[in-house]
Amino acid sequence: MPFRLPSRRMVLLGVAILLPLPRPAAAHAILxxxxxxxxxxxxAGAVTLRLRYNSRIDRExxxxxxxxxxxxxxxxxIDPQGPPDILTSTVTLTPGAYVVRWQVLAVDGHITRGDVAFTVTGP
Ligand SMILES: [Cu+2]
Structure with a gap:
């Protein structure tokens, strides 16, 4: 039976290709x-920064x-309290151009980062 073993292999290969890929438990954090x-x-003055993500964040x-x-x-x-998908921080700022660089750890164990640029205006 020279062809039996190869044909079984082809069937197993077909099954392996059809199996769905495992889905990640959650996505990376996206702002x-x-x-x-x-x-x-x-x-200018006390500015509360508020960053909302698509998933829960490990604040620490x-x-x-x-x-x-x-x-x-x-x-x-980072404020220790608040919804698990939102980071807040309050800082007093004078006029000028600022950039907040965020780096967060999501519940799936992946780190993402990005920038938010903004301008503080005078009175
Ligand atoms: Cu991820």
Whole structure:
């Protein structure tokens, strides 16, 4: 029976191809909305940053870094309370151009990062 074994192999190969790929438990964290929005202008003073993601975030392993108009960087404290898919931090800002770099760990164990740039305007 010289052809039996190869034909069985072909059947098994076909079954393997038809099996669905395992789906990840959750997606990476994608930024869905932010305040300020990217490119927005906000008045000087106390500014509350609010970043909303498509999945839950591990706050303790996530970070927000603010680049000030003079290019110096400041690690922003993330508020410990709030919805699990939202990061907030409040910081007092003077006029100028700022960038918040976010790096977050999602519940699926993957890290994502990105930037939100905004301008603080004078009184
Ligand atoms: Cu992921």
């Amino acid at each position: 869905e909305a932010s305040e300020p929005a990217n490119g927005a202008q906000v008045p 392993r996530s970070g927000l870094t603010l680049t000030r108009p003079d290019r110096t960087k400041l690690a922003l404290p």
